[in-house]
Amino acid sequence: MKKTLLLGMLLTGSLIGSALATTVAEVKKKGTLVLGTDPQFQPFEFTNDKGEIVGFDIDIARAIAKDLGVKLEIQNVGFGQLMPGSVTSKRVDMAISGITITDERAKIVSFSKPYFTSAQVFIAKNGNPRKLGWPLNSLKGRTIGVQSNTTGFYFADENLKKLGATLKVYDDFASGLSDVQNGRIDAIVGDKPTVDYLKKARAGQFVQAGKDLVSEDYGIAFAKNSDLAQAANRTLDRLKKSGEYQKLIEKWIVAK
Numbered sequence: 638m639k640k641t642l643l644l645g646m647l648l649t650g651s652l653i654g655s656a657l658a659t660t661v662a663e664v665k666k667k668g669t670l671v672l673g674t675d676p677q678f679q680p681f682e683f684t685n686d687k688g689e690i691v692g693f694d695i696d697i698a699r700a701i702a703k704d705l706g707v708k709l710e711i712q713n714v715g716f717g718q719l720m721p722g723s724v725t726s727k728r729v730d731m732a733i734s735g736i737t738i739t740d741e742r743a744k745i746v747s748f749s750k751p752y753f754t755s756a757q758v759f760i761a762k763n764g765n766p767r768k769l770g771w772p773l774n775s776l777k778g779r780t781i782g783v784q785s786n787t788t789g790f791y792f793a794d795e796n797l798k799k800l801g802a803t804l805k806v807y808d809d810f811a812s813g814l815s816d817v818q819n820g821r822i823d824a825i826v827g828d829k830p831t832v833d834y835l836k837k838a839r840a841g842q843f844v845q846a847g848k849d850l851v852s853e854d855y856g857i858a859f860a861k862n863s864d865l866a867q868a869a870n871r872t873l874d875r876l877k878k879s880g881e882y883q884k885l886i887e888k889w890i891v892a893k
């Protein structure tokens with residue numbers, strides 16, 4: 638009995654020990670870089686027909702792991718559980734998930750340099766039947782969808798509510814999109830690359846309504862002050878210099 642307990646404690650101890658490794662030296666020692674991502678964000682991270690998590694972000698994560706000389710392990714983590722959550726409690730070594738760099742988030746995680754410029758936009762049904770646009774001075778009587786814990790949510794909460802909009806919060810983006818489709822909500826606030834992707838993948842179903850709401854940059858998130866952020870920056874520089882970054886843009890963003 639005592640032995641089992643001790644063994645259990647030792648096992649848990651060593652497991653936690655390795656899970657808490659979030660420095661370059663520790664990642665190299667365990668031979669694995671653990672990535673947390675929410676694969677519901679085409680074309681940055683999503684599950685393909687074979688059940689594999691793939692996308693632009695995943696290829697960048699693979700390049701970082703390769704430069705460190707370690708394997709990449711991918712963990713599926715809900716967007717709202719990344720920060721605070723898996724990254725801050727060091728259950729993962731990094732998160733790449735189309736994460737917008739914000740001052741609030743930068744208080745609790747360390748970001749790589751920006752690797753992609755994006756924006757928040759209104760995504761409406763094709764043809765924009767409710768004539769939604771931006772800028773608007775009134776959103777009275779409109780219902781706007783947002784995904785919880787995203788910058789789309791923060792923007793809407795701060796700016797759209799006071800213009801009279803009612804917000805409908807979704808945990809997963811796909812449910813919000815189907816509500817746009819069936820007319821239950823007027824539009825959903827989402828990232829611009831999503832609408833560009835939908836225009837091709839689900840042609841004739843969705844459009845961007847009006848101008849960009851706010852522009853933003855994506856960054857890779859690490860535990861505060863982890864030297865892995867600098868390692869990621871070196872990989873980003875290498876990918877940009879060698880032309881591989883541009884190839885990834887063409888593979889995932891332009892072609893898809």
Ligand code: ARG
Nearest residue numbers: 675678734735736737787788
């Ligand atoms: N860019 C937005 C944010 O940082 C949304 C990202 C959603 N990403 C995802 N993998 N679901 O809040």
